[in-house]
Amino acid sequence: MGLYDTYLATRHRLHDAEPPAHVALVLTERDLLADGAFDTLSSAIGWAFEYGAERVTVSVSVLDGAVAPTLIRELRRLDVPAETVVRGPDADVPGEAGSDLGGDSAAGDTDAPVRILVGLGGKAEFAGAVRELANDVAAGEITPDAIDEADVSERLLFPEEPDLVIKTGAERLSDFAIWQSVYAELYFTDVNWRDFRRREYLRAVLDFQDRQRRFGR
Numbered sequence: 001m002g003l004y005d006t007y008l009a010t011r012h013r014l015h016d017a018e019p020p021a022h023v024a025l026v027l028t029e030r031d032l033l034a035d036g037a038f039d040t041l042s043s044a045i046g047w048a049f050e051y052g053a054e055r056v057t058v059s060v061s062v063l064d065g066a067v068a069p070t071l072i073r074e075l076r077r078l079d080v081p082a083e084t085v086v087r088g089p090d091a092d093v094p095g096e097a098g099s100d101l102g103g104d105s106a107a108g109d110t111d112a113p114v115r116i117l118v119g120l121g122g123k124a125e126f127a128g129a130v131r132e133l134a135n136d137v138a139a140g141e142i143t144p145d146a147i148d149e150a151d152v153s154e155r156l157l158f159p160e161e162p163d164l165v166i167k168t169g170a171e172r173l174s175d176f177a178i179w180q181s182v183y184a185e186l187y188f189t190d191v192n193w194r195d196f197r198r199r200e201y202l203r204a205v206l207d208f209q210d211r212q213r214r215f216g217r
Helices: 003-014 037-050 065-075 122-138 149-153 198-210
Strands: 022-028 055-061 084-087 114-118 164-168 185-189
Touching: 003 198, 022 037, 037 055, 037 065, 037 198, 055 065, 065 114, 122 149, 164 198, 185 198
Parallel strands: 022 055, 022 164, 055 114, 084 114, 164 185
Antiparallel strands: none
16 A cells, blocks of 8 residues: 555544445446456455445446346456345346346345446336335235335335445446435546546545535435
8 A cells, every 4th residue: 555545544544534334336337348447346345345334335337238247247256355246137126136137146135245236227226116116006015105215215126325426437427326325425536447546445435524414404
């Protein structure tokens, strides 16, 4: 670790505020095409846990669905310090193992400390939750007047809300977790994913620690 990285790590350690417990990284398929991109992701997940995170969610937006199986295979090979589940476009039921595009463990995998979503946009995820609620109403299991935020959240693929969302390369989130990230702190960096290093992660964490969170108030 370089001298500047050590300085940032010391600032983080001495900071009065808590670091983010749940960190989300928003990537694109193009980010992962660069040489060393998967190694960078492994390192970034490791840094998250090293600097106080208890959960990491990675969202990979995909324009060409044909690349999703390849991405998923590579993402399942990541060397990370915690249990990981990778979910793809056909794994639209929480806890359900998919085929080549789906989850890689049985029921309960949504509670893994590291969750990676490939090509699973927030709009589609929210629409799936609404469909499930509509089916439950039709089956008489719940009435429309009784539906609340918790009923929606528990039908999402990964219901937990991130504290910090990090996006490299551009100031837009694409279609990431539109329900879960509504109160998250957003951090955009001009550094492209291929150049994302420990210091960039520490800058994001320090920026989070310097903020006064309002949670929509």
